[in-house]
Amino acid sequence: MALIVHKYGGTSMGSIERIKNVAKRVAKWHRAGHQVVVVPSAMSGETNRLLGLANEISETPDPRELDMLASTGEQASSALLAIALQTIGIESKSFTGWQVPIKTDDAYTKARIRSIDADRIKRELNQGKVVVVTGFQGVDEDNNITTLGRGGSDTSAVAIAAAIKADECLIFTDVDGVYTTDPRIVPEAKRLNVISFEEMLEMASLGSKVLQIRSVEFAGKYHVPLRVLSSLTDPDLPIEVEKHSGTLITYEENSQMEAAVVSGIAFSRDEAKITLLAIPDKPGIAFGIIGPIADANIDIDMIIQNQSVNGTTDFSFTVSKADFNRAVQVIKEEVAPKIGAKDVFVEQQVCKVSIVGIGMKSHAGVASRMFATLANENINIEMVSTSEIKTSVLIEDKYMELAVRALHKAFELDKEPENTGIN
Ligand code: ADP
Numbered sequence: 001m002a003l004i005v006h007k008y009g010g011t012s013m014g015s016i017e018r019i020k021n022v023a024k025r026v027a028k029w030h031r032a033g034h035q036v037v038v039v040p041s042a043m044s045g046e047t048n049r050l051l052g053l054a055n056e057i058s059e060t061p062d063p064r065e066l067d068m069l070a071s072t073g074e075q076a077s078s079a080l081l082a083i084a085l086q087t088i089g090i091e092s093k094s095f096t097g098w099q100v101p102i103k104t105d106d107a108y109t110k111a112r113i114r115s116i117d118a119d120r121i122k123r124e125l126n127q128g129k130v131v132v133v134t135g136f137q138g139v140d141e142d143n144n145i146t147t148l149g150r151g152g153s154d155t156s157a158v159a160i161a162a163a164i165k166a167d168e169c170l171i172f173t174d175v176d177g178v179y180t181t182d183p184r185i186v187p188e189a190k191r192l193n194v195i196s197f198e199e200m201l202e203m204a205s206l207g208s209k210v211l212q213i214r215s216v217e218f219a220g221k222y223h224v225p226l227r228v229l230s231s232l233t234d235p236d237l238p239i240e241v242e243k244h245s246g247t248l249i250t251y252e253e254n255s256q257m258e259a260a261v262v263s264g265i266a267f268s269r270d271e272a273k274i275t276l277l278a279i280p281d282k283p284g285i286a287f288g289i290i291g292p293i294a295d296a297n298i299d300i301d302m303i304i305q306n307q308s309v310n311g312t313t314d315f316s317f318t319v320s321k322a323d324f325n326r327a328v329q330v331i332k333e334e335v336a337p338k339i340g341a342k343d344v345f346v347e348q349q350v351c352k353v354s355i356v357g358i359g360m361k362s363h364a365g366v367a368s369r370m371f372a373t374l375a376n377e378n379i380n381i382e383m384v385s386t387s388e389i390k391t392s393v394l395i396e397d398k399y400m401e402l403a404v405r406a407l408h409k410a411f412e413l414d415k416e417p418e419n420t421g422i423n
């Protein structure tokens, strides 16, 4: 008998028929003698619908009320799943974040989990029930409902798995695993049988939304055994087959993975670029720009500063599109007049494309192959950032799909390599 957490995303919970299928799949695991906690997302489209209603009333709705509102999507889907389980003879109870409780900080719409009380969940499990816990939500010190950021049910599931010391956390979704890139953009993308935790962390942080970044961080911190697999297969698929399907996130570096120089390609449209022109090139200027941005609680992604000509230089950085307006305001009103910038340029039609692979650590020439590929397609590179296992470029967003496809081909990710963990 094992203790397992299942997470089902919006598409997997997207209709009554699908919820019944989820119940069948969960029942199969329960009847095989496993203790199961299920973390559902809201039915697909529901979170957008709810947030859209708020936006019809106000352009700047109160984040506390947004969380009150958005959290209802998961409350509804959890209750429906518990009812579906009960209907097929499985004892089940659903709980919201505050009933567990899942305690978070008070950063509405992007709260972080601080603690999870495992007692209630364990008690119900020990009574033979399937426990359903709402994804995406928690409660702060003052009992205000909070949500964990879009895609946050992944994080709920992994954090619950860590708290109850589950043997495995299975993320059921609408694809059958983690692919070399988003299969919606590149149909030739290949499913990875295993991916290292480090690579998954980079892929998620660089825009692959198959797992929310914080769920991967949690998994790494607590070494939660994590697998991404399909919820759209036959719910009666034998457990022996299902438990080896999809993609395993592994914490071991093995020789198989070292063979792959580049394991995957990630992309994100959530970038906007701000450039300060002709600023003085002297100590303290970078801090004079980035300091006020950080004080405004805005995260910076890429940074580039040019060689100075006649003592002045240009300085560019990127922020997420959601923070763009605030960042421009800080730069135009506070920073530019103070440090004496000649002008400020802004650009929102940009995207970031990244290649990720543990094998890059030991292979020279990977960035060069990336740049050559983009040059062949006549795609201009505006900014570059690198780490040991990734190279990212900022390009015009109209070239995003072309760049991803060309890089996928150039790094032979569409081929069936002999020894890279791809099956
Ligand atoms: P869920 O609702 O189950 O949480 P998401 O839509 O959040 O599902 O994530 C699954 C989607 O992530 C897939 O449908 C796919 O389009 C996208 N995706 C992006 N990058 C990848 C990747 N590298 N591998 C697999 N799926 C990816």
Ligand code: ASP
Pocket (backbone or CB within 6 Å): 009, 010, 041, 042, 047, 048, 073, 135, 136, 149, 150, 151, 152, 153, 154
């Ligand atoms: N329902 C939330 C969202 O749409 C959380 C999730 O699905 O993970 O972002």
Ligand code: MG
Pocket (backbone or CB within 6 Å): 009, 151, 154, 209, 210, 211, 212
């Ligand atoms: Mg998701």
